[in-house]
């Protein structure tokens with residue numbers, strides 16, 4: 357009887373796919389959100405180097421759940437341009453085999469006064485390798501939208517201590533009258549995908565980021581509901597026998613060869 361049991365357990369282990377795990381980080385006292393309290397005339401990314409204050413508990417409560425209760429910050433200009441900002445820093449330390457990072461901002465901005473058309477609230481993310489804040493996108497004007505950016509782990513958004521950062525700059529430009537910009541954040545998150553032994557297994561939904569150095573030979577017919585991005589932390593190749601996806605693109609900095617036998621594109 358024991359022999360049969362061992363055999364059955366062995367079959368079950370073979371059947372379990374080695375899938376990656378996903379975890380979502382929210383702003384709180386383990387992760388961080390910070391705010392600058394004094395507006396300046398510096399409207400470049402150098403503003404992010406200012407001395408910051410941690411969010412209060414009440415502020416965290418507004419940005420860690422999507423409930424239309426929002427953190428807001430306002431900057432006003434009575435002469436020229438005035439800027440201010442706030443940031444979110446998530447702690448992904450202790451997770452190995454991170455293959456993808458998704459950062460999300462749910463919010464919007466509004467303006468009042470004569471320079472409203474020139475004023476803005478812009479999102480940036482921090483590239484730890486270049487040590488520079490990268491332009492992400494402008495938040496939506498006057499109506500809330502959820503903006504997500506998906507980055508392969510190879511794009512240097514994760515610091516060696518696990519920190520993942522993004523932030524907003526508010527820029528008020530006075531024209532004919534005093535101008536104000538208010539930025540609202542309902543929810544800010546960072547999501548990581550980690551723990552896969554390689555990137556050769558599709559999760560079953562959404563985008564699929566494949567590291568060329570894994571030398572994936574994807575012999576079974578696979579339908580991807582999103583895009584495939586092939587990146588490279590080392591040289592290698594990717595072989596598809598029958599692949600269906602919205603888009604297949606290369607973001608490889610090392611030599612990478614891609615083979616297709618049968619490729620279909622879906623809308």
Ligand SMILES: [Ca+2]
Nearest residue numbers: 422423424542
């Ligand atoms: Ca909302």
Ligand SMILES: [Ca+2]
Nearest residue numbers: 418421425542
């Ligand atoms: Ca909220």
